[in-house]
Amino acid sequence: MATVSETTTTPQQQQRRLGSAQRVNASSTWHRPTSLSKATRSLITTLIILANVVQFVSNFVTIAAGTTFTRDFGRKSGPGQANWMPASYSLTQGAFVLISGRLGAVYGHQRILLLGGAIIVVFSIANAFCASYESFVAVRALTGVGGGLVMPNAVAMITIMLPPAGRVTSPWASSPRPRPSVAGLAPCSPASSPRRERSGSGCLSSCKGPPVHKKGKIDYTGACLGVGSLLLFNFCWNQAPSVGWKTPYEIACLVLSLALFASFLLWEKFVATEPVMPLDIFRTPTFTALVFVVLLSYMSFGISLWYMISWQQELRGWSVMQTAVGWIPFAMGAVVAVGLAAWLIPRMAAQWIMAIGIGVMVVSNLLLATMPVQQTYWAQTFPAVLVGSICPDFVYVAAQIIASNSVSRKQQGVAGSLIGTLNLYGNSLGLGFAGTIETELTKGQVDPIKGYRAALYFGAALAVAGLLIDFAFVRMPKDEREGWGADTEGETYHDELGVTGHATGVQRETPVGSLA
CATH class of the missing domain: 1.20.1250.20 (MFS general substrate transporter like domains)
Known part of the structure; x- marks a missing residue:
């Protein structure tokens, strides 16, 4: 009966190795x-x-x-x-x-x-x-x-x-x-080599x-909640010096910003699949x-x-x-x-x-x-x-x-x-x-x-x-x-x-x- 030598790999092992190599290549192709x-x-x-x-x-x-x-x-x-x-x-x-x-x-x-x-x-x-x-x-x-x-x-x-x-x-x-x-x-010079003479946008495209x-x-829902809370909270504090905190919409915006931020955290933790x-x-x-x-x-x-x-x-x-x-x-x-x-x-x-x-x-x-x-x-x-x-x-x-x-x-x-x-x-x-x-x-x-x-x-x-x-x-x-x-x-x-x-x-x- 034929035996398998120590240096011989089975098809399953070869497939696993190939998959590992492909994963490595996929993760480092353009940014290496x-x-x-x-x-x-x-x-x-x-x-x-x-x-x-x-x-x-x-x-x-x-x-x-x-x-x-x-x-x-x-x-x-x-x-x-x-x-x-x-x-x-x-x-x-x-x-x-x-x-x-x-x-x-x-x-x-x-x-x-x-x-x-x-x-x-x-x-x-x-x-x-x-x-x-x-x-x-x-x-x-x-x-x-x-x-x-x-x-x-x-x-x-x-x-x-x-x-x-x-x-x-x-x-x-x-x-x-x-x-x-x-x-x-x-330091670099675009004209340092004829092969590198290109426009700025062309050079940026080389790392594309x-x-x-x-x-x-x-996660558009999370984005709206997060950005909305940041905008409203900051708006309240930068608007307050000119209109005062007694202005009704100031308090309303502050409460709403905090509510949006709490909702953002809950959404990101419990609902969003890709937060x-x-x-x-x-x-x-x-x-x-x-x-x-x-x-x-x-x-x-x-x-x-x-x-x-x-x-x-x-x-x-x-x-x-x-x-x-x-x-x-x-x-x-x-x-x-x-x-x-x-x-x-x-x-x-x-x-x-x-x-x-x-x-x-x-x-x-x-x-x-x-x-x-x-x-x-x-x-x-x-x-x-x-x-x-x-x-x-x-x-x-x-x-x-x-x-x-x-x-x-x-x-x-x-x-x-x-x-x-x-x-x-x-x-x-x-x-x-x-x-x-x-x-x-x-x-x-x-x-x-x-x-x-x-x-x-x-x-x-x-x-x-x-x-x-x-x-x-x-x-x-x-x-x-x-x-x-x-x-x-x-x-x-x-x-x-x-x-x-x-x-x-x-x-x-x-x-x-x-x-x-």
Whole structure:
């Protein structure tokens, strides 16, 4: 009777091996780091970073010139009057970031990024023809939808194309500060090789591939509940400074926003088959704490930014151009900050990098809150601006690395959406809270200084709260992945304190050639 040698495989074994190889290939075809040349990957990264620059410039326009635009439309720029100028774009951008990562996972991150860019272009042009304050703010809000589609999908494209995230998250985080050094963050030349002479859109198309969740579905019910709750809650707080909390629709909107958010959580947990925000993403012990830390940090940063500009323009008579010149140290400091953050990534745990960013925000708010009404720019405003420039890069880089290392490949867009939501939504929500405090303290008073100081002290308190949560609960999950393999849900990890948690990260896959 014939015998089977030890090296012979049965048809069943061969079929299993083939299936394993196909699964590995299917999970790593288009995003494998070696699938694109180094120069092409660098060019694509640069283009994606530039897309982020565009959406941030669009956002910053009404932050730097918000009080001036408000006066141009015939409205007062005092307490509670101009806050919608900086808040409208961030409001819709932060809310729609929640769903845009999922849209990218299903329809393709590249497609959603390009759609977001088109929306920014169309409504930015429409803004130039607005003749009233209300129409201008409304169109600004629509422009923010485009920004919400751009940001998380750009992050997802980078982290999937060039994992692990730490390689390019630092230069990505630096892109929201328009400066000459952006071109040097991902050096490449389109003309460096005849084979690479192509347009920007053509280069972006080279990383086009099947969506990471092509057969997935969009949870439109969950999206409507989640986005609706975020929009209404933020609207209440940013509208309250101008109309007051005694206005009936304010209370009604607040109650409705909380009801929608509760419904969103229940729907995502018990009903949705493919939720827009899978609640199991919060299973890692550190992730929930990370959410609060990032939200509080950017609420504090938004308050510091707006009241620094308002102080200079409203109390010291600075023009928009003078404000721009006074903001130059921020850009210079951010260049140093992003380089320092990149240098610290392999040398310091991400939660401590984030703590540095939050700590300087405490200092920045306190410097602004305690300065005299009339004082030379160099005494306290300059150090506040320079020190505050460290916060966005350090917090964003650290948060993205912690989030990306904690989730699977399919959840990269969701994680990017969540961090982006907290970043942008926090800026707008912080202005709503601070505006309410400012308005309540300056009722019947001509001098707004008391309200300014109270708002800045509140910003410092938010940063202190974020710092305490970071120290107590945020830890960096150890990640030894090399590239992306097949998704492995349910694995466990041990953080730096020895705490065991449930991770949704990706387990390294055995190479196809060594399948046994």
